Amino acid sequence: MRLLLALLLATSSLCLTMASYAADKTVIAVIVANDNPIKSIAVGELKLIYWRKKTYWSHGQRIHPINLPPDNPVRLHFSTSILGSLPNTQSDYWNGLYFHGVSPPHVLYSDEAAIRYVQETAGSIAYVDACKLDTRVKAVLWILPNGETSTDAAAIKCN
Template sequence: MRGFITLLLLIIGLCLQSAGMAADKSVIAVIVANDNPSKSISLGELKLIYWRKKTYWANGQRIHPINLPSDNPLRLQFSSSILGSAPSAQNDYWNGLYFHGVSPPHVLYSDEAAIRYVQETAGSIAYADACKLDNRVRPVLWLLPNGEISTNASSISCN
C-alpha cells in the first residue's frame, strides 16, 4: 500500500510539473512587415525559410529570417515545435553549410529588436511573443503553447 501511495504522489507531481512547464510557454507570432505581400505562410514554408532552403519570397524579394538567442525560451519553443530540434542540435547542420556560403538566420537579442528589424527591413521574417506585438508588423502564423499552429488571431489571449 505504501508503494502505491508513493507511486501515486510521484505521478501527481509529474503531472503538476508538466502543467507548469506548459503554462510557462508563450504564444509565438511569426511576423512579417506590413507591406509583405504574403498574407499567410504554411508550416512547411516556414521550415524551409528557417533552414535556409527557401531564400526568396514569391515576388522575388530575398528573405531575411531572424532568430532570437539560442537560450531564449521563445527560440527553444520555436525551434523544437517548428524545426523539430533544439538550437544546440542545429549547430552541426549550420557548420556543414557554412563552407557552402549558407549562414544561419541572423540573431537579435529581444522581441523588440526583432519587431523593429522586421518593420525596417524588406523581406524579413521573425517570431516574437504575440502579446508584445503592435501595428508595426503583421503576424502571419501563431504557435500556441500546446504546440499547435494557428492562422486565426481570435485564438490568442493576452492577459
C-alpha cells in the same frame, strides 16, 4: 546494446527538455512587414526559410529570417514546434553549410529588436511573443502553447 541505451536516454532527455518548456510557453506570432504581400505562411514553408533552403519570397524579394537567442524561451518553443529540434542541436547542420556559404539566420536579442528589424528590413521574417505584437508588423502564423499552429488570430491573454 549500449548504442541503443544511449539513443533512448538522448531521446528521453529531449522529450523531458521539450516538456519542461511546455508549461511556460506563450503564443508566438510569426511576423513580416506590413507591406509584405503574404497573408499567411505554411509550416513547411517556414521550415524551409529557417533552414535556409528557401531564400526568396514568391514575389521575388530576398528573405531575411531572424532568430532570438538560443536560450530564449520563445526561440526554444519555436525551434521545437517548427524545426523539430533544440537550438543547441542545430550546430552540426550549420557547420556543414558554412563551407557552402550558407549562414544561419541572424540573431537579435529581444522581441522589440525583432519587430523593429522586420518593420525596417524588406523581406524579413521573425517570431516574437504574441503579447509584444503591435501594428508596426503583421502576423502571418500563430504558434500555440501546445505546438499547434493557426493562421487565425489566437485568443491571447496578456498581462
